[in-house]
Amino acid sequence: MKSNPSSRAVASFSRRAFLKQSLIAGVAPLVVPGRVLGRDGGVAPSNRIALGGIGIGPRGKMVLETMLAEKDVHYRATCDVQARLRTDWVNRAEELYGKGACTAYRDFRELLARRDLDAVLIATGDRWHAVASMYAARAGKDVYCEKPCGITIGLCQSLSDTMRATGRVFQAGTQRRNVPNFQFAVHLARSGKLGRLHTLHASIYKLQVLHDWLPAEPEPDPEVIDWNMWLGPAPWRPYNKAYVVDRRWRGYYDFDSGAKLHDWGAHTVDLCQWAGNFDDTTPTVYEPDGDTIYARYANGVKLVMRPTGWIGQPAQSNNANFAVGSTGTCPVRFEGDEGWVETGDNGSIELHPASLRQEWRAFVMRGTDPSRHTREFLDCVKSRGTPAANHRVMRHTHIACHAAAIAWQLGRKARFDPATETFVGDESANRMRTRAVREPWIA
Amino acid sequence: MDRMKMKLKFVAGLVLPAIAAFSAGDPGKTRELLARLQPASPLAERARACQQLAIVGTPEAVPALAVLLADTQLGHYAREALEAMALPEADAALRAALGRLQGAQLVGAINSLGVRGDAAAVPALVKLADGADANSAAAALVGLARIGAPAAIAKVEGALAGSRREAAAEAAIVAADRLLARGQPADAAKLFDAVRASGIPGQSRLSAVRGAILARGAAGVPLLLENLRSAEIASRDLALRTMRELPGAGVTAALVTELPRFSPGLQPLVLAALVERGGEGVLGAVEDQAASADPAVRLAALDALGRIGGPSSLPPLLRALGEEGEAAASARRSLVQLPAPGTDAALLRALASAGTDTQLKLIGVLGDRGAVGAAPALLRLARDPRVEISRAALRALAGAAAPGDLPELIRLAVSLRDDAARTLADRAIHGAAMKILEPEQRVEPLLAALRQSSGPAERAALMRPLGAVVRALGGSAPALEAVRVAAISAENAEREAAVRCLADWPDAAPASDLIALARGNAEPLRGVAFAGAVRLAANVAAGRDKTSVDALHLLTQANALVASDAERMMVVSALGHVRRIEALRLLEPYLQLDAVKTEAALAVVQIAPALLGGANAAAARSTLEKIAASERDAGVRARAAELLRSGAQTKKAKKAKAE
DSSP states (O other), X not given: OBSOGGGHHHHTTOHHHHHHHHHXXXXXXXOSSTTTTTOXXXXXXXXXXXXXXXXXXXXXXXXXXXXXXXXXXXEEEEEXXXXXXXXXXXXXXXXXXXXXXXXXXXXXXXXXXXTTOOEEEEOSOHHHHHHHHHHHHHTTOEEEEOSSOOSSHHHHHHHHHHHHHHTOOEEXXXXXXXXXXXXXXXXXXXXXXXXXXXXXXXXXXXXXXXXXXXXXXXXXXXXXXXXXXXXXXXXXXXXXXXXXXXXXXXXXXXXXXXXXXXXXXXXXXXXXXXXXXXXXXXXXEEEEETTEEEEEXXXXXXXXXXXXXXXXXXXXXXXXXXXXXXOOSSOEXXXXXXXXXXXXXXXXXXXXXXXXXXXGGGOOOOSSOOHHHHHHHHHHHHHOOOOTTOHHHHHHHHHHHHHHHHHHHHTSOEEEETTTTEESSOHHHHHTTOOOOOXXXXX | OOHHHHHHHHHHHHHHHHHHGGGOOOHHHHHHHHHHTSTTSOHHHHHHHHHHHHHHOOGGGHHHHHHHTTOTTTHHHHHHHHHHOOOHHHHHHHHHHTTTOOHHHHHHHHHHHHHHTOGGGHHHHHHHHTSSOHHHHHHXXXXXXXXXXXXXXXXXXXXXXXXXXXXXXXXXXXXXXXXXXXXXXXXXXXXXXXXXXXXXXXXXXHHHHHHHHHHHGXXXXXXXXXXXXXXXXXXXXXXXXXXXXXXXXXXXXXXXXHGGGXXXXXXXXXXXXXXXXXOTTHHHHHHHHTTOSSHHHHHHHHHHHHHHOOGGGHHHHHHHHTSOHHHHHHHHXXXXXXXXXXXXXXXXXXXXXXXXXXXXXXXXHHHHHTOGGGHHHHHHHTTOSSHHHHHHHHHHHHHHOOGXXXXXXXXXXHHOOOHHHHHHHHHHHHHHHTTSSSGGGTTHHHHHHHHTOSSHHHHHHHHHHHHHHHHHHXXXXXXXXXXXXXXXXXXXXXXXXXXXXXXXXXXXTTHHHHHHHHHHOOTTHHHHHHHHHHHHHHHHHTTSOOOOOOHHHHHHHHHTTOOSHHXXXXXXXXXXXXXSHHHHHHHXXXXXXXXXXXXXXXXXHHHHHHHTTSTTHHHHHHHHHHHHHHOSOHHHHHHHHHHHHHOOOOHHHHHHHHO
8 A cells, every 4th residue: 555656756866866876977975984974964865865664653653763863864655554653654754854755555565665765664563573674675675673573583593594695784673782881881891891701680571471362353444454464474363452552462472572581681681692792692501490591601601581689679570670779671780700780771880899980981871762773773774884783693682582481481491502593402492493474474 | 603603503404303303292282282272162272272282292283283274263373383393294294285275375384394494395396386376486486495405496596587587586595595504605606696697686686696705705806896896886785795794814805905996985885894894904904095085085094093093093193183174073083082002102292292283182182082191291281371272181181180180180270260270170170089989088189188278268279179079979078077167267268168168068967057157147158158058958858858957947047047038939939848837837927928929828838738637737727728818829829729628638538539
């Protein structure tokens, strides 16, 4: 469905078309320094990234708005299974760029077929992230994909392989890689300031898997809510408005990721992987104990995934990291034999010894703001550079989270071989590595 | 990821399921789940049974699951189970289903066979790849690519010339990428080249170019260069990504050699990619480009030196720093970041011989680097007769000065006569003091200077930086003791500085001192002390400050000292936080005073809820009635009336009302 075909005229000024013309004319584009990346005010068409959005709900809005704030972005196409959101985003684009600036689609394949788009933001529910990203890459688009990027180990592997094979720029929405207080904590760990690292701590939600179906309701007109497209690669089940409108898909085995472990874990385990220099591997052992999962890397460093026990966190809290005195949501803690550091979303840093604080000079921003992360993605779209949360980083972080969640679901210790990305001597665990995507979608 | 690891992962994907086939499933649970799978069970339960069979199912489950493959609602659930089971029976069931399934369900079964890498399915998939249905044919080509057997690959390659060449190209990329991962670069290159030769446009062609370059290794450099120089932007972009992946020192050397021969438009992009690659020769190439005649190339190089630069990068950066415009700004950023050892010393050497403009920039760089070793030089420059130099040095000392520099910095600060310069010096003192590791020690250098001071003017000058450090600490008993002494000095300048310091104190510890100072001083100090006392009392009353002082007592004393309507307003506003009958009584006279009556009424409305439920309810109601009847602000009047109607708004009362 295309609700606004008039945008073809706008599309004629695309970055791709302009670059092609200018190269042929011998006026080569300049792309790398900030000035020529188009961040200093007036942005020529050659430096404007034509962006499409798929499944832009509340989270997607936060991310997309940081992109729309950039002068070198032009939001040209939006796709959603809900008519209301299609209209909202066409209106928003028209506010920014004028009438006819943005076309709406119900089927993302039509959006991806547009040759004038450079990149897409994928912010659907988890069930769609990997499959939509792979379709986008095969259509020649760069991809910023919200986390969790794949609801099984198999999908994360396929996504990473596809991004590698197509040579597209990929950024997972794990924006804390570009938030300075977390960067600072990682800097302390990686530079040896904490001594020899021995334990990394990642906060996670209290784990949960739901299997029930909400009561069946009559399916709406697909023009209003396209239920079959909403389900996409996930297993069929009867429609209920709450899944779509209230986003009550969270926690469901069919729609969410890793027993909810990825909700925070995609961020916090990712930071631990980075801090320990484990971007190319995963832990080898996972042992659940209640709500906590103890993991260990091949070199002996421990990774503890736990919902509670953070500095300043109330004892009874599942995720009350907002409490006064805490470091905020998504806390991580890195411990070495000469010191430790703990930080979270409110930007405060707890550490020992106090002298480590002197390293803080260069890090000023804090919080969960994804603007630096999205800016890095946009810069890489132009320079073809490798963003911080690239497909390789995503692969290993997400697989570590999935392996931990599988061990928790099975309720037993599981050994994992990072080289083959399979469990060792545990067939049930291996069977849980992948789930068939619903026909006709291909992963 | 290195080639070996990719290979291991690929092989494991094929082999491990087969090994696991000999230790499959849980017979007891399988039987239980098969019972739940019967048509009489609710649909959701049958779906869930399939998903559990995926994890624990034995061969016994396969026939029941196979029957469900054609079911429009449960077909995918059954396939989810069969696709996961490491059992040859599951392969056989999926193969058998190919003949009876249609449409999307047929595509699903083909996908599952591909995921499972079922070599026995190749003949059936070859047939489907030639079938009339485009969707199942495309799925069959991808399935064949995933299986990767020679016959499967041959079929995919052959299809590149057929009517479904675009689907074949996508499949061929999958197959070739797997060959490359499996350590068969020659076979991979052949297949990638076949896609390139097929003339298929779009992403498949780009993926094939990438693969063809990588499969050739160092021999892929000519193809890489060809695409880097392509007039087609997509090819150039693809090459820019691929040059980050192609390993080898020889490749790096070739690209470094080629760098100056690229067009100026391309050079910044290639430079960025080279910086990301790293390796021998890259730094030298970037330093060379820092002298490029092309502004954009030069900017890219200057920016890059901040990330990868070494000692040899200092000359080009310093040269650029001495210029104007973007090159200087870029060089400044890079000099601040430059990780090379000896940078601070080199900057100091340059500082000694530079002209004033460059000196100013160098001083800023040293400050932003937090160059502790530069503090002595900066302290010298802070006394320079050139005002711009001395101020820049003072500004830089905020970053560069260390605790050990504090005595000298304090001596300098107290000697300054210019207030703007002294403000900068105070900031530097604050910056250096806050670097002292033990918080309680951070005021000590300033207190030591106070003890050793030569006179009241010097002590007065120390009050401002001392207050700044105390505020950062949230209070300090030894500092308070020292400031109290200064606040009763016979010398006006010292007394004024100390009273101002106390008035800005972060906690209420000096509140009583300030009341006494308000009584004992003339204007303007009286007003400063009064305002400070009321502010500190209000903080305590509002719960923002936990210092153990009686806010009501302080405000009662302050109330006796008010000398203007502005001061009455301060007291009235602060009383609004004191939920006691005494506060109400202090407020009542103000309800008649035009200048503050609305603020007083608001204060009463704020504290009345705490009084309406107790022994002083009648007094509170009486005051509220007056406000409800005569207050000129409609909002305040309405709130008073509402309180009179609803009475005490305790949580308990609210809850009872709600129920």
